[in-house]
Amino acid sequence: MIKDRQGRIIKTNQKQNKVLKILYRTIGGRILLKFLTHPFISYMAGEFMDSPMSKPLIKKFVKNNNIDTSQYIMDGFHSYNDFFTRRVKPECRPIDCKANHLISPCDSKLSVYRINSKSVFKIKNSYYRVSDLLKNDFLARRFDGGWCMIFRLEVDDYHRYCYIDDGVKTSNTFINGELHTVNPIALEKYNIYKRNSREYTIMHTLHFGDVVQVEVGAMMVGRICNRHGEKVIFRGEEKGKFEFGGSTIVLLFEKNRVTPDADILKNTKHGFETAVKMGEKVGERVNEKQTVRNKWI
Secondary structure (H helix, E strand, C coil): CEECCCCCEECCCHHHHHHHHHHHHCHHHHHHHHHHCCHHHHHHHHHHHCCHHHCHHHHHHHHHCCCCHHHECCCCCCCHHHHHCCCECHHHCCCCCCCCEEECCCCEEEEEEECCCCCEEEECCEEEEHHHHHCCHHHHHCCCCCEEEEEEECCCCCCEEECCCCEEECCCEEECCCCCCCCHHHHHCCCHHHHCCEEEEEEEECCCEEEEEEEECCCCCCCEEECCCCEEECCCCEEEEECCCCEEEEEEECCCCEEECHHHHHHHHCCCEEEECCCCEEEEECCHHHHHHHHCC
């Protein structure tokens, strides 16, 4: 279930969910799933989506998903992937530049969770650890007591993403894995966040401390396309894009660095994701006085 920032329930794409139910809830579907999630199949699907033969899919996709094309630059498409990674008009995704405001890196459905001492989370009936996500126990322990923010992108979301703050980033670490959909239906049978291919980087940010950003690939997606290795970064600057399919971005924050917005906390507590747009405020920096006070609580 999804709510917007005004607390209204958003209707989801039921056609997509029906297909996923067949794949993940039936014996035949799960047999087909093993075929679909093979890396070679993902590669071939990507090749097709990059080819001019995929262009006829664009018009049908726009109609079926009610895409508001007025928000995007809709020209120069040579393939479906060109359309899928279309650029939004800058005025349609203004970046909140207030220093103490934490912004969303992407259009998505957001859930937020406190990282406890065991770093174990239950998300739509699936469990994972931060250390599993990163395959790095030492790095994972740095985020005990902090926040884990999970931004789930559906196929009709804008699939480019930006940096959340000014700072410096490390090189990217890629982790191989099986490619599965990140739709919640899939989480009933598979620990998706452990099995999917993913890529992460540590960002030494100006206002929110050290932040890990993880991009998680999905079924029929072979490419997480990050633009940079080590570099100086700027809030709102494009970090990368996902090609064909739904995907997920995970942000990990250290203790006493940020506070998620109240509506997002409330929605997560009651089992709702919150629809957010790239560049909009989703939390605030914890000020120094509050940090000192928290140390004595």
